[in-house]
Amino acid sequence: MSAGMTTKNGEAFDRVSLESLMRRRLFYTPSFEIYPGNPKGLFDYGPAGCGLQANIVDLWRKHFVLEENMLEVDCAILTPHYVLKTSGHVDKFADWMIKDPKSGEFYRADHLVEEVLEDRLKGDKEARGVKPTAEEGEQKRKKKVKDTKAVKLDDAVVTEIEEVLAKIDNYNGEQLGQLITKYDIRSPRTGDVLPPPEPFNLMFSTNIGPSAALPGYLRPETAQGQFLTFSKLLEFNNQAMPFASASIGKSFRNEISPRSGLLRVREFLMAEIEHFVDPEGGKKHPRFDEVRNIELELLNREVQLAGKTDVERVSIGKAVEQKIVDNETLGYFLARIHLFLQKLGVDAKKVRFRQHMQNEMAHYAADCWDAELLTSYGWIECVGCADRSAYDLTVHAKATGQPLCVRETRKEPLRIEEWQVDIEKKKFGPKFKKDAKTVEAAIEGLTQDVLEKLSLDLKSEGKVSVDVNGVGNGTVELEKDLIAIEKRTRVENTREYTPNVIEPSFGIGRILYSLIEHSYWTRPGSDARCVLSFPPTIAPTKVLLVPLSTHPDFAPLVRRISHRLRVLGVSNRVDDSSATIGKRYARNDELGTPFGITVDFQSVKDGSLTLRERDSMKQVRAGEEEICQAVQRMSEGVEAWEEVAGRLPAFEKQELE
Template identity: 55%
Template sequence: MVAISVNKNAHPFDKTRLDALLNRRFFYAPAFEIYGGVAGLYDYGPPGSALQANIIAEWRRHFIIEEHMLELDTTIMTPAPVFETSGHVARFADWMVKDTKTGDVLRADHLVKAVLEARLAGDKEARGLASQPVKEDDKKKKKKVKTTAVKLEDRVVAEYENILAQLDNYSGPELGQICRQYSITNPDTGNEVSEPQQFNLMFASSIGPTGQHPGYLRPETAQGHFLNFSRLLEFNNGRIPFASAHIGKSFRNEISPRAGLLRVREFTMAEIEHYVDPENKSHERFGEVRDVMLALLARTTQASGRTEVSHMSVGDAVAKSVVANETLGYFLARVQQFLLRIGIDPARLRFRQHMANEMAHYATDCWDAEIHNSTGWTECVGCADRAAYDLSVHSAKTGHSLVARQALKVPIVSEKLVPEFNKKNFGKTFGRDSSAIQQTVSGFSEEGLAKLHGELAQGSTIISANGKEFTLTSDHLSIERKTIKQSIREFTPNVIEPSFGLGRILYILLEHSFWCREQDVERGVLSLPPIIAPTKVLIVPLSAREEFDPLVREVSLKLRKAGVYSRVDDSNTSIGKRYARNDELGTPFGLTLDFASVQKRTMTLRERDTTGQLIGDIDGVISVVTDLVQGTIAWADACKTLPAYDGVQAVD
């Protein structure tokens, strides 16, 4: 486990304390809890809902507004043919194994990872290398595979590390082979497990009173973008490139959801589909991110059994073809900027490239933004180059043209063979089949038309259409070579897709933000950045006397008018306890109204992490705290604007 040090006086990170805080303060909780709950389903409480809403607001500002994206809100329920065409019905699956005696279901790759990591941890413990042994009580609470101090052969250690480095690249049969070769059993029972089988992750449903239309709950929002491509392109005045964006619920029937919000069955996604010319995947703003440094774990490194990252600028990564193109590289940088802005620890963020076997069926290159937390590295954002797959398959299935058209500055002049139909003779000879025959001939390649021309010169040719064969002669058509002037280029756009799992990001952000003061380890602190903190400012009147009421109302109203969300805590507990309670909620600033406030119209401003306090007149303090919340100044700037509070201004 990696210790989190968001403050130099912080107590080492304790996940048990964080979980207790999140549960006690109702950031989120198991859904249907009083009915026993259902694994993988969670409800968000007031602070969790506000935190998610603020993350979404920042995501919308960072991407939709700054990048001028077109926002969509498409339906969750989706007819089955859509996912049959997209490939999800056949391919959207994970490998599962079953306990051969109890029938318990486990996800195969997660089982291999948990068992091998536990054995490696036991090896380190046996060698005296374990830096932070896990207490037995903590093992039980976390429900992890039990670690036993057993020294492994160096060869076995190397094999385990090699398997873990490329775990995502294994097929189901290969995972089964690993389970047999290394005697991997169900850690809860010790029983052997079955051969891996594929399990489709989509929730099946039906549409209509008699279920006549089979459907699915969407596992991603992407298909709603692609099916509306023509309308989006028209809305964008036919211009390419452009991007659409969607924030909404998705559903995946996870095999064995665990680890809280990190693996759930219903979650909020934020997805972008950026449409580009396949012949030009440059990005007009690439120069702005060229020097952004990324921690990259390339597929070649993983294939060699290693997990060391390479620190490389986006510009170098694209120039060296580590990252496929400028647009994909641009979004990797923008994803990193977003994650760091909302409070993710930069030292615990990396981008891992998908290996060949784990690559989605639609992708040509894909990188996951993985963030380290108490469970290890977790994928939180996927950035894929989906090429033209989606638009092509939906167009082929429906017959609806999903293409872009570009006016050429210099027309392309070429010669090619063209079929010329004698429509009068066609109609007389073939009747209702005329259209199908003409469509078939028009679809011939240059080589096919040349062959047809030769056969017609010999007298006749036979064409198959509508499941029948027809004899054509030169009375029906001729093949002529013509000069074609092309002024419009028609192409199917490629798609670059950044896809965010907001629940995972939210939880890991809470881990990265959590710490306890050395002098008060029972009280946790969430050092959430002001832009995403559920409550920005706590107003604390020193007394419940009526004389404080007008000031409390005035300060609260002025903050609301400035767009700053605040809460009032006028309970009878001490100011210290009131601040401590709100440190747990991540509230970054506190305003104290004391007796001097009534007489002098002064007010103190407290900062959550340092507990430092400043003082000034009410309007001046409100102005400073508004700038702090909006991010236009930092606490160090506020300290230059307002004097430090020395604790003697209060008047009895």
Template identity: 75%
Template sequence: MATVDTKTGQSVDRTVLDSMLRRRMFYTPSFEIYGGVSGLYDYGPPGCALLANMTDLWRKHFVLEEDMLELDCTMLTPEEVFKTSGHVEKFADWMCKDPKTGEIFRADHLVEEVLEARLKGDKEARGQKVEVDEEKEAKKKRKAKASKAVKLDDALVQEYEEVLAQIDNYGGPELEQLIAKYDIRNPTTEGNLLPPVAFNLMFQTSIGPSSNMPGYLRPETAQGQFLNFQKLLEFNQQGMPFASASIGKSFRNEISPRAGLLRVREFLMAEIEHFVDPEGGKKHPRFADVKDVELSLLDRNVQLSGSTDTVQMTVGKAVETGLVDNETLGYFLVRIQSFLLKLGIDQSKLRFRQHMANEMAHYATDCWDAELKTSYGWIECVGCADRSAYDLTVHKNKTGAPLVVRETRPEPLRIEEWQVDIDKKKFGPRFKKDSKSVEAAVEALSQELREKLSLDLDKNGKIEVEVEGIATPTIELDKDLIKIEKRTRVENIREYTPNVIEPSFGIGRILYSMIEHVYWSREGDEARGVLSFPPAIAPTKVLLVPLSTHASFKPLTQDLTSKLRRLGISTRVDDSSASIGKRYARNDELGTPFGITVDFQSVKDSSITLRDRDSTKQVRASEDEILQALKSIVDGDETWEDVRKRLPEFTGQEVE
């Protein structure tokens, strides 16, 4: 698939880009010499450096700037934790199977793939221009029968487009109906498919030699943060609101991994859990700083209407109108956008899409995804969910742990309420083994019911209470056993369960999408690919290029290498016999933003040239001036244009 780079107007050929990334070892299929395993990849030296620089920038942008508390939690999790959180029952995708071939498809992806192929065939039949799909031959064959040039009825075209706009909102029953309605089959064999069934995405394992403790590899880093909430609150000296953060590997047993790094079974996540008081309207103290920032928003109502049109709106207006639920959620949408733009993401290929009701995770009350446009379409890279108080509540109820905030009220709160007194000396002998169940049922009575029962008790001298789980579910209680009175209670301490706003980053997805956004080729030479990584995240910041293998250059390059490393600037030396232009071209593919050329003039007066990757322009100055300029650019204090304005331009050395 080819997409257009908005910076150069060039078409980005994914096949060429993928080949370059693998050739330069940004990443490579795991276990390749054994045939590989789909959905598993290894990162090579430039890929590792790029990941490390991205996560370092993430920490500075969020953990440092927002004063977050970072955790590193275990990836192995007992089954009981995920049963409580709901993941064992609900963390699933829908899959359907071809009973004859045994081939398995993820149902929503299959519907999406087939309908898109039919729409493409319709465009071809109408003589309209379509994008050329250059994916692997296997996928070409899969789509071959589904994408024949067949003209569709206009109403059916609109129907397909509406289905695709809502594809993330469909559950199993709806997908089954769509598969039947549009006669969707195995694209390769045209065989019928079995109805979709839920497939849990977690990898199951056992903990310990006796295998009597079932567990899972975590599908997210969040649960460890929730389970440590009370300790984090104490560490933060009971201060609210606050946020925790975690970066680590997560695992999902994807039904049909595809699209390279975009859908894998092991991946790096960076997650934030921002704990906030629900009574304060989930306001954020720094919201005023970002309220005028514009976001590209695609809300759920637009999607349900069958459209994918976005609206540009300030986050202040989005919160004010209720489109974005609260200030804290809106604040993090802006911070997410800011982080992505720092990485080099093209803002015209970034949107925030709101989850539809059926699509939202079981714990969420509202969620927006930061989606990035790539040659694979719009890809979800960051989720920002309001998890309400779900996680802390379920873990508190299961374990009895005090996952709550207790704070002294500024003014004592006087509460009038109906209180129940039980005569426990008589209660036990009367109900024996059922006494605890009866007592719990009485304590659980609502204020409205307590008021009514108080009147009944005064009038009749006895009341009846329903108790679940015992042989006689209706229990009679008389005045000797129970008293119900209205009293005033003074509350000096407020206890509440915080709500949670969770930004969750798929680092691998962001990495690949960002690479597509910064990739281009030199005009007139499509084979010369360039990755325009921002200096802060580039795997190598500087390439040192001696003019030749002359012995006088070696001490200079060694000295420069040492000085750059002491400044924290990663560097490589290319002293091969290739021309300077070829040596720079090789490193343009690796995204190296700057090059230093050492020549005979350098030996005489210690001056060196600094070359900019994107413009290929050069400046020449003293060694100290060039090193100071590099440090300033890498730290974000200056840009190349700033440096170019204050240092003399150099045109004497031909490097292209």
């Protein structure tokens, strides 16, 4: 937030113009838009958005699933009530909601407090004569909440509000209600006093099957399906630990009041990993050494609770050593997430890892770090990396009676010295008759300490007294001939434990939107043309094919190159419209297409082609074979443009505008 956003070439970021580009080039648009009153928080991706999304998912699959041999699964979205009751979602997966009784509008309590207080800080600045940043000005223009009033606040109030805002995610419903009372936050629409916040469950409900007997929900995360198949996956993995499952699919959350475009939606693509790890021995990771020296910007819990947002740049090795990050496996994934974001092409200066505060964490989490990306909407959680401990496997095992655990043969058998009791069954039965079982159970329930004491009694007195509720007067005497107590060594060859889960969870839509903001800039010049500088590996289309003119001689050659590139796996588009070459390239800079191939009369004669790079607008010229190969290598990330420009002859002719 704070400072105004700038684009990658340092100019002020203009969201209105980006949004217009998104719509114009059909990256995404609101769903059902031709119907008036279409629901918020639902979006359709057009061809460019689909292509970008597919490439992000593809990179994710390569970077995580293939690289680490994860077990990919695709589980059901429709989920019976009892599964999400067990997981805690039915009771706890809620946001705090306020209904304006007069207007009938619904507000998310924390968002309402945040917006109103931010607004007051702005009003204070205005009253003090501080000019708003470009971003603040733009936000103000678009604000739904009433106009900012220029009212000066006490210095102490300003500091207090800033602290509240820094930990806004840490308040529960009651505390939000107190803030609303304390700061006299009213309905933005009617100015009325509002009722206290109530929990609103975010899951969409439905009925599965023709009767109403089986209520269900649309899953709010892909995780539960993965937990429920744990035993099957463990068996598929030949009982070997640790291992991870992974899933890519849609999840659903019935947001109270969706806003911020793709950043808060009701239906979204998630990519989630559940890494199952033995909790014993500090949750080590075998490949941690590969990432130990990678440096991250960390914003930990304590700093936030102190009302601050200062990040610390530290290697993940050090962060784990110093217990800022709890364990190696959590640290390993934070580093791997960082590498993934870098490969995607996000701006390294706009990434931080923020630890969740206690109240902010999901009900299942023991610890959680978010990878946040800076956008014009502020810092946005794009990847959550939670330590869910053994929570989910434990509750499902308990609810179903199915063992969701690992049984492994101990390398060294465990030898346990313990007092054991032998009962002389032949005499025991006749003596106690119907009470025999009760007495036996009481003996089995004795602790080691008691057994040790009894063994001494038996030795010294030849008998022992044992309390047995409900038999005789509550105490039973056992003679030597009925019982023996001896210290022996028991050998345990197998160990049984419930794995802990480290869960990196990616919101693909949020990543996609943030990447678009980070890639967006305008080319200096009279007409300020928009460019999206996606890396070639991520760009939806890799090459634009541009015949010099609509002359029919070009068509067969263009068709041949297009087909050749397609066979090489390079997605390409032909623009044989009558617009100038410059205009045609400009249109494709907007789509983030990294390369352009021009076909001219010389091409028809000798097969030579001009290759243009989007960001530098530099061009090289070479034969068809060389150009196609260079484009393929760059699209796969094997070679960089600088290398290609270094080895192929430059083409200096001006772009024909």
